[in-house]
Amino acid sequence: MGSPDRPLLVETAAPGADDPVLVLVIEAATSPLFHAAPRRNWLANVDVVSTDPPAPRAEPAASLHMACIMDGNGRWAGRRGLPRTEGHTEGEENLARLVRVAVQRNIGWLTVFGFSTENWQRPRPEVRHILGLHEKLVGRVGELNELNVRVQWIGRPFDSPMARTPRYVQRAIRKAIADTADNTGMVLTIAFDYGGRSELVAAVEAARQTDDGVTVETIGEHLYLPELPPVDVLVRTSGELRVSNFLLWQAAGAAIYFTEAPWPDFDERELDAALALAR
Ligand code: FPP
Secondary structure, eight states, X not given: OOXXXXXXXXXXXXXXXXXEEEEEEEOOOOOOGGGSOEEEOSSTTBEEEOOSOOOOOOOOSOOOEEEEEOOOHHHHHHHTTOOHHHHHHHHHHHHHHXXXXXXXTTOSEEEEEEEETTGGGSOHHHHHHHHHHHHHHHTOHHHHHHTTOEEEXXXXXXXXXXXXXXXXXHHHHHHHHHHTTTOOSOEEEEEEEEOHXXXXXXXXXXXXTSTTOSOHHHHHXXXXXXXXXXXXXXXXXXXXXXXXXXXXXXXXXXXXXXXXSOGGGOOHHHHHHHHHHHO
């Protein structure tokens, strides 16, 4: 959203309305929207995004970065004679369990592939169900705060021409980011409407505009979340041996842990086996 070259959006929502009734654009040379914590102002139901430069964030003390491609929810459900949506529901529950385990294991950064740019092609009821699960996950603010976990999002900027994230999901993500912004422990980054190739195209385009032109550094500085560290271990569940357009730049040097277990069965033991590759 906002960037050194682009305006910040200030969005106001009518009480009870699903969509914003007014979007003001403030010309501000400042940091990305999601790095600034939205805060309530004197107008009821209005989120104001600060135009101040963000305060430097404390890096989590632990530095290990695990990234997960959470595949196999549908097959997990199919084997039990359940609808695919039940597999996604169980996948979300499992993610919530694993966040707790990851914190116990002193993982600094956990990034999960929650919804890809390709996932929009799935049947609408399934897409709606998955979007609801994202709302549920980012609504677990009590648990996340108890665990000192900070939420981030990575994906196509909500104002980019190709972006498709509905407003209610944008709001839920933004709220979770704000409500966990002061946490100093593990950083949970949810990739939503994310595709690695789109991220790289945008980063290279932006890098080209800089004085230094296209270099490893300038590309890195223009990724969706420049502060996301390199991935140490990339997990892919459910027996698929592919990286599926996930964190292509950040995972360039990652160890890869493939497992036959579908995502809902990726448990503490599996997580430890993946960690062993990285440590
Ligand atoms: C793959 O299962 C998983 C996804 C499409 C991503 C959605 C992930 C979840 C709902 C888990 C919870 C996570 C969040 C962030 C809410 P699949 O449908 O491709 O499984 P299949 O390959 O067996 O069909």
